[in-house]
Each structure stands twice: as structure tokens, then as C-alpha cells.
Amino acid sequence: MNALPPLDQINALTTQGITFLTTLNDLLDAEYLALQQRDVSLLQELIEKKTATLLLLEENNQTRNQLFISAGITPDKAGLQSFQAQLSATDASSFTAHWTQLEQVLRQVNDKNKRNEIIITRNSRNLEQLMSIIRGQNQKNTLYNQSGGKGNYAAQNSLGKA
Template sequence: MPTNLYEQFATLTHQGCLLFSSLQEILEQEHAVLEQRDLEGLKQTTRNKHDILLKIENNIRERNQTLTLAGFSPSEAGFESFSAEFPASLREAVLADWLQLKQQLHNVRATSKRNEQILSRSKQNVDQLLALLQGQQGSNVLYDPAGSKGNYAAQRSIGKA
């Protein structure tokens, strides 16, 4: 098998670690702006997150293509088979980067979930404030025929009375 496939995969794996590290930093920034309710900061971190996610997607696609070119499936099992054939000079570094990549993915998922919960809680608070400002009470909210939440008080009419 051509040595350049091993080197290419090793480089892509290391780049993946760097990309996930950048994504983690952006998610931490996102956490800070969510806590501060900084709309402009949130817009910027969302753009940054989108850009880094595109780079991560390309990195994953290239790694999968490298595995496929080497004759292995683009999966965990394919990586394990491929890594067993790595030259000794690259094997240790690639395995260390692979483990780091898996740990970073786990960390990114946890941080993203935390940010999602903060955003969800903020949305609930805003929805409750809007309902109060519009004079709607929680007890007046029912489901309409389409299964969506509706305002029972606002649906009252002579025909429904």
C-alpha cells in the first residue's frame, strides 16, 4: 500500500484534532454569549461555528475517502484494521490522535448539549414573558384541532361560546 495514504490519514487525523479544539473554543464562547444574552456575539459565534463545522465535515470526508482508497470501510472497524497496517513510525502518533479525536468529539457533544439547554431555557423564559405581555395565561393554552398549542381565551367567539 502506498505510504502516502498512511501519511495523508495521519495528517488528516491531526488536523481533525485541531479543528475539534477550535470548535470547543467556539462553543465555550457561545456559552459565554448565551449567558450574557449578547445577540451580536451569538450571531458571530454561530457564523464561526458554521464555518468550523464545514471544515470538520470536509476533514471527515477526506479521512473516509482515504480509508476507502486504502481498501477499508469508513468506520471504527475499518480504522482499526487500517491502523494495524500503519508503519511503526506513524502508528503511535495516529493512535494517540485518534483517541484524542474521540475524546474531543465526546467533549464537544457535552458542551453543545449544555448550550442547547441554556438556549432552550432562555426561549421558554422569553415565551412566558411574551405570553404575559399579551395577556395570555398558562391556563388558557389548549391544543387546537391541528395539534398545535392555541390560546383558548383568544379562540372564544360567539360561535364557540
């Protein structure tokens, strides 16, 4: 087995991950407000910032995972528990504190992302219904096409009668 990765390096990467997740958490709060205000330009700006933050977070995760893999530790829950078991009590406590904080912020980000996704889905559905009314389409005339998108079969219905 390879030597354990330096704890200070792991904790530094974990702290950096917490920072990226906290930024993402704040961006999701701003996105929530922008969705409520229907501020399209702000939403576009936030999407760009979220994308940049997600790329940094992904790079951070890959670096941290590579550090574990190079030491022969799998970057999953079992591997992390094994790593923690090999540390001194003080180091294990430090590692656990950092990792617990990372998990907490990640849960917050997931919850806020789901919240925003629900709003976006609901707004999209409402817009689709309004557009359907404006076009004079009957909702009962809507079917799904082969690609999974919605299609209007009203014209097919009138052709079938002819």
C-alpha cells in the same frame, strides 16, 4: 484489497480535524459566555464562525473517509481497528494517539454543545412564558397545532360557548 492509505496523510487529516474541533470547542466556550451575557451581536458572530468551522470539519471528515474507502477500509470503528491491525507497532501507536485525541476533543465539543443547547432551550422557554404573560394568555389555553407548533385555543373555546 487496495494498498493501505499513507499513514502520514491520515495523521495529517486527523490532526487538522483536531484543530477544527479545538476551534469549535473554543467557540462553544465563547458562546456559553455570550449566552450568559445575552450578547446577541456576539452570538451572531459566533454562529457564523461555528458554521464556517463546521463546514471545514465536514470537508476534513469526507476527505479522510474517502481516503479510507479508496483503500477498501470502511470508515467506522471496525474498519479503523482493521486498519490499525495492519500497521506496524510504531505506526499503530501513532495512529491510535492521533485518533484518541480526535475522539477526546469530539466528546468535549459534544458536551459543550449540549450544555449550550440546554441554556438556549431554557432561555427560549422563559421568553415564551414572559411573552405569554405580557399577552395575557393563560398557559392552560395553549395546545399544539398540526405542524407541532404551539397554538392558542382560547378563541376557539369562546366560540364553542357561543
